[in-house]
Amino acid sequence: MRKSFASRAGRKPGPAAMLSPVPSPPAPAGAEAGLAGAAFDPGVQTEAGAGDIAAPAPIGPPGPLRVVVVSHMHPRVSRGGAEIAAYQMYQTLRAMPDVRAWFVAASGGKVSAPLGAAVFQPFGPDEFVLGDAAYDHWSHSANNGNLAKEFRLLLTELRPDIIHFHHFANIGVEALLHIRQVLPNARIIVTLHEFLAICNHFGQMVKRPSLELCEESSARSCAKCFPERSENDFFLRKLYLRRFLDLADHLIAPSQFLADRYVDWGFDAARLSVIENGQPPLLGAPAPMPDPATLTIGFFGQLSTLKGVGVLLDAAAELRRRPPKRRPVRLEIHGDASNQPPVLREEIERRLEASRSVVAFRGTYDNRKVHALMQGCHAVLVPSIWWENSPLVIQEAFAARRPVITSDIGGMAEKVRHGVDGFHFQARSGLALADLLRDLAERPERLDALQQTLSVPPTLEQTVRATREVYEIGRPAAWAPQHGQPLGGLSADRQQEVKGVAATPVPARQRPAGV
Amino acid sequence: MSDIVSEPVRDAGLRQLHIGAGDMLAFTFSNIAIKRGDSVNFVRNDDVVLHIKIRSEESELVINSFIGGVWGKEEKIPVATDDGNSNVSIEVFIHGNGIRISAAAEPVLRIEDRFAILGDISLFIQPSISMRHAGRLDLEAEDPASPRQAPGVDGPETASEIGYIDSFSYIPSFGGIILFGWVRAPWDDVHRSVVTAVFEDGEVAGIPLTAWHKRSDLGDIGTGYVMFVPGAMPGADGAPVLHRLRLAPAQGGPLHIVPSPGVGPSTELQAVQMLRDTLQRAFSGDTAELQALLKRPIYLGVDTLTPLGLPIHVEVDEVIEVRPGAAFLFGWMLDTQDLVTSVHLCCCASSSRPLADARLALERNDIVEAYAKQYGITDSRAGFIAFADTGSAKRGPFFLEVRLATGKIVFKPLPPPSRAGVAAIRRVLGATLIPADEVQRVFDTFGPPILDLNRRRLARPMEVSVATFGTPPASPRCSLVIPLYGRLDFLRYQLALFSAGGLEQDEILYVLDEPARKGLLLDMAHSAHASFQVPFRIILPAENRGFGPASNLGMQHAQGRYVCFLNSDVFPERTDFFDTLVRALEADPGLGVVGGLLLFADSSVQHASMDYEALPQFGDWLFPTHPGKGRLLPAGTAGLIPSPAITGACMLLARDLAMELGGFDPDYVIGDFEDADLCDRIVRRGLRCAVDSRARAYHLERQSQGDSANAWRHNVTLLNAWTFNRRLGAARDAGRVLAREPGR
Incomplete structure (x- = not known):
């Protein structure tokens, strides 16, 4: 089944208005790339027909829909995928005539608050930064009581109908309670970007210290990763997080894989939708493939262990040792290892030097030029050794009309259909990657053929419209706690609850083979 | 009366005398005696207790003793000998415990604690020296230390x-x-x-x-x-x-x-x-x-055992005063030759029974290592902990009286008492792991004084302050009393869950049982209140007193119709948890106390009821058991589960009843058994206990109590078990038996 960019987790794809399959090209055009390019594009064509995503009716009393988009960081100081997605959504919303939008970001230690200020505005009149939260990364809890008070005041001031969280890190899950208490009628939407609630290992779901892939969290297995914590500690952590995350009216996952993991963790599938992050459309016509004399594969992003730098270098060594016969392979690295530990940096530098004949190190890049850089390659490589959710780089590659060569696990395998959007290789195997690249060098037509089937990423407009549908999904008539409701989501009928998921129709999970 | 003759002694040899305090003897050394170095010798047994001679060449009077074959230190006063041409007279005044000696106009030499010739004694004197009884002095008049002269001939001034x-x-x-x-x-x-x-x-x-x-x-x-x-x-x-x-x-x-x-x-x-x-x-x-x-042998604050040089070691490293006149002693003893008959603790004029009567041997490998070669000892249990009660109601310095097989009594000073309160109890209970077959004897011996230590610490006045966050209900339905110790962060978790509702009519009272962390807790409390907006109070006593007393303190501040004693690591599953418990109690007047069904994190049973089991390895003492612990709740379990007792981790009862019973008995040290005890007292009133399976909560048991794998934790449990079983024994003797459900 063709995956949609927007679907309700645990449900079969619904009405076309909400669950439009994403077609092949033509790619949308007309808006600028980057943060400033998130303009509304009425010309989006979909398989179901242009304009079939109707603007939802406004919520509440007449007047613009008042939306606060909350992000764990401001993209002015951090260029991660989640904050970029959040900000693009904010800009797209505010461009809509029936929406009044604000952006609230946690400082995350990267923006200094003016002396004595808890909520401040260094980036513009509708953008707010929350100061030091005294954040506890264990329970994702904000312990600064003064900030809580100021956040409540801000909510009172803005009176949003919708508060849409992208991530809850740096803000604290208690923020959901603040909203419930101050604005009982407001709707809370949370877009999940990682497995942060499920996994204390930076939400990566890889075991510590081995970095083995983790299939399922549990208090017992998590305590093995963190022997300094007890199983009961992990039980409490989950109880605490669920207490607040359950206050969300609806949750959004950018990938089915992420959604499935949260359903496994205990979230009601009916409260989860899958909506892919949107992409600003490319300007102009797609660039042609580069010189075929050399198979050029691009890597974009941080050179880190989890991003698969070791796999890349293993493959490079193998290709150097046994190069393809028909034409050479060149791996171009855009990014750096500046945030990595010195030992890893030295190791990377040493191995890069040894593989100079195969690997070219291009250094950091301006994200606004990412599409052009990608179009200088025949394909984009995403060799991460963790599950990933919906890596921005995959959507960027699709936007640049370049296929993706990626690990056959998790969000990567979901987003890149083998033989359709790119190719999979056995995750964590440099040898398998080298074999694949060697074969692609020998048979260039395999990559060329993908131009006909390659996904088109949803536009920001499409993503926002799908998200606005989620804003409309019903929630309990009144929030006021009903006596007898579970306190922390782990009700006495926990097992039944989990079984209850099974009782609700859940689509066959399209996990790729090999996961 | 003295029988000393007043005539000069002219014949040499021994004479048997009886010398009394105040006697004054005069000796005249002839020039021949001076030249020959003749001397006066008071002899008792084989010792020369007092030896007096004149050394003409140094023109000095020399006094000494020859005890145990060894000359002592010479005492000297100058005398004018006229090169041996004249006689020299001296006077010796006998005190009770020494002498005062003078020669003509020379200064008086007064010597204490030596030359004690009082009583029966032999005098050896050469003919060259004459002696006479110079009379008896009135000590009061003569002795500088004697009572003063009467202040006035008229006597006391007033009639009374x-x-x-x-x-x-x-x-x-x-x-x-x-x-x-x-x-x-x-x-x-x-x-x-x-x-x-x-x-x-x-x-x-x-x-x-x-x-x-x-x-x-x-x-x-x-x-x-x-x-x-x-x-x-x-x-x-x-x-x-x-x-x-x-x-x-x-x-x-x-x-x-x-x-x-x-x-x-x-x-x-x-x-x-x-x-x-x-x-x-x-x-x-x-x-x-x-x-x-x-x-009575007189203890003068000095060690009189060690100077004897005997192969006896009696050393006390630490004294813990239980009350005036009674103490625990920690020390070690070596007596390989069986030279010691008994050792007693003394205080004021009182002494205890022999320490051996209430003594527990402790391993002291350091002593074995130090003395193995000297004494050939191999038994490492040279150490001891002993409890001794002198019976003195007055406080005074403690010391040891060591009675030797020879009949001699010697003394050892003791270090002043150091620890008190919990530190003292920990020291005693942490001394050693007690073999199973000795627990009854050991606790029958040491239990009462440990309880005394505990009562003494609890009897001290203590400052208590209260911090209020938000506005608790004025007339609460139920007061949740939650002691905090160790894992203070549980407060945040609990309040986070309570913020979901269900407690609008109830008041939440935390009691900090770890005063040193008050600042930290208050910071956490401010943050939690800002985060969740749930009103609560924190009772802040100035001392750590343990679960029972801390709960009782919370109860004293409680205002609800009901009080729910709750652990900080209990997390109700639903918002109607307390409603359910209150309803159960209100629906059944015969129900005295009701608790929640407590679950482990994996949803297996942590506590669904409490029964008792006699453990033969501990003198058949009854210990609480939790039937079904670790197992899933049997299918079909519903409503109230009758139980002989319920856990103090979560028990709800009428506050009046709790107050009337005084809450938890503070004799249970730190926290154990007090819940069973309270339930037993409730049952003795004809009321019942039950767990309501409809009120479920997770109980992350023992999270707040730290490591239990040590002697202190083990023994405090045994102490509380001993207390509990003693109470049960008393109840049995009074015709009451532990309530049990029919069929159990």
Whole structure:
């Protein structure tokens, strides 16, 4: 089944208005790339027909829909995928005539608050930064009581109908309670970007210290990763997080894989939708493939262990040792290892030097030029050794009309259909990657053929419209706690609850083979 | 009476004498004696107790002793010998415990604690030396330490003042105060009532022992007395200031004996010496009883065991005072030759039973290593912990009395008591793991004093403050009383869950049982309140007192109709948890206390009821058990589960009942068994206990109690088990039995 960019987790794809399959090209055009390019594009064509995503009716009393988009960081100081997605959504919303939008970001230690200020505005009149939260990364809890008070005041001031969280890190899950208490009628939407609630290992779901892939969290297995914590500690952590995350009216996952993991963790599938992050459309016509004399594969992003730098270098060594016969392979690295530990940096530098004949190190890049850089390659490589959710780089590659060569696990395998959007290789195997690249060098037509089937990423407009549908999904008539409701989501009928998921129709999970 | 002849002794050889205090002997060394170096020797057994000679070449009088075959240190005073051409006369004045010696106009040499020739003694004297009895001196008149002259010929100034105090001294080994002075007339038995010595810092009262003696300086205006008033000195260090002695005759008002002008305390030694001398001259009174005091070996604050050089080691490293006169001792002892008959703890005038009666051997490998070669010992249990009670109600310095097989009694000073409160209890209970077969004996011995330590710490006044966050309900339905210890962060987790609702009518009372972390907790509380907006209070006692007392403190601050004792690691599953419990109690007047169904994190049962099981390895003591623990709740379980008792981790009962019962019995140290005890007391009132399976909560048991795998934790559980079973035993003896459900 063709995956949609927007679907309700645990449900079969619904009405076309909400669950439009994403077609092949033509790619949308007309808006600028980057943060400033998130303009509304009425010309989006979909398989179901242009304009079939109707603007939802406004919520509440007449007047613009008042939306606060909350992000764990401001993209002015951090260029991660989640904050970029959040900000693009904010800009797209505010461009809509029936929406009044604000952006609230946690400082995350990267923006200094003016002396004595808890909520401040260094980036513009509708953008707010929350100061030091005294954040506890264990329970994702904000312990600064003064900030809580100021956040409540801000909510009172803005009176949003919708508060849409992208991530809850740096803000604290208690923020959901603040909203419930101050604005009982407001709707809370949370877009999940990682497995942060499920996994204390930076939400990566890889075991510590081995970095083995983790299939399922549990208090017992998590305590093995963190022997300094007890199983009961992990039980409490989950109880605490669920207490607040359950206050969300609806949750959004950018990938089915992420959604499935949260359903496994205990979230009601009916409260989860899958909506892919949107992409600003490319300007102009797609660039042609580069010189075929050399198979050029691009890597974009941080050179880190989890991003698969070791796999890349293993493959490079193998290709150097046994190069393809028909034409050479060149791996171009855009990014750096500046945030990595010195030992890893030295190791990377040493191995890069040894593989100079195969690997070219291009250094950091301006994200606004990412599409052009990608179009200088025949394909984009995403060799991460963790599950990933919906890596921005995959959507960027699709936007640049370049296929993706990626690990056959998790969000990567979901987003890149083998033989359709790119190719999979056995995750964590440099040898398998080298074999694949060697074969692609020998048979260039395999990559060329993908131009006909390659996904088109949803536009920001499409993503926002799908998200606005989620804003409309019903929630309990009144929030006021009903006596007898579970306190922390782990009700006495926990097992039944989990079984209850099974009782609700859940689509066959399209996990790729090999996961 | 002395039988010393007054004639010069001219024949050499031994003479048997009896010398009394106050006797004065005069010796005249002839020039021949001086030239030959002849000497005077008082001999007892094989020892020369006093040796006197004159060295002409140094022109000095030499005094020494020859004890145990060894000469002692020479004492010297200069004398004029005229190159041996003249005789030299000297005078020796005998004190109770020494002598005073002078030669002609030379300075007087006074020597204490040596040359004690009082009593029966042999005198060896050469013919070149003559001796005469120079008479008997009135000690009071002659001795600088003697009572002062009567202050006035007219006697005491007021009618109620019947005499004077000339000197006094507190003598620990006597366990009381010795006073000297005079009164106008001796009193008869009608005055043998309590005498109170009124000091600046307090009073010492007791039935006195009194002896009367004539004083030449008084003539017929009064009679000298020596009086012993038993009791401990009030006040701390420093010279005591005595105001008066108050007598309470059977008829009339009190009579007083007042201090002479400038009177102050004398030394113990002076007082003992004066008592000995005075009793020699006493004509009536309690002379026999006072003589008995003198026969007691006197502890003078020094170690008299070690100087003996015997292969005996009795060392005490630490003393923990349980109450005045009673203490735990931690130490070690080696006596490979069985030279020690018994060792006793002493305080004031009292001594305990032998330490061996209440002693537990401890491993001391350091002692074995240090003395294995010297004594060939292999048993590492040289250490001991002992409890000893002297019976003294007064506080005084503790010391050890070591009774040797030879009949000799020696003393060992002890370090002053150090730890108290929980630290003391931890020290005692953490000393060793007790073998299973000894628990009954050990706790029958050590249990009561440990409980005394616990009661003493709890009896201390304690400051308590209260911090309020938000506005709790004015007339709450239920008061949740939640002690916090160790994992203070549970407060945040609990309040986060409580913020979901269900507690609008109830008040939440946390009790910090770890006062050192008050600042941290208050910071956390402010943050939690800002985050969740749930009102609560924190009771902040100044001391850590354990689960039961902390819960009781919370109960005293509670205002609800019901009180729910709750652990901080209990997390209700639903918002109607407390509603369910209250409903259960209100629906059944026969139900005294109800608890929640407590689950482990994996949803298996942590607590669904509590029963008791006799453990043969612990003297068949009953221990609480939790049926079904670790198992999934049996299918079909519904509603109330009747139970002999329920856990204190979550128990809800009417506050009136809780108050009436005094909450948890604080005799249970730190936290164990107090819940079973409270339930038992509820059951004895004809009420029942139950767990309501509809009220479910997670209980992350033992999270707040830390590591239990140590002697202290193990033994505190045993102590509480011992207390619980003793109570049950008492109840059984009174015809009551532990309530059990039918069929159990």
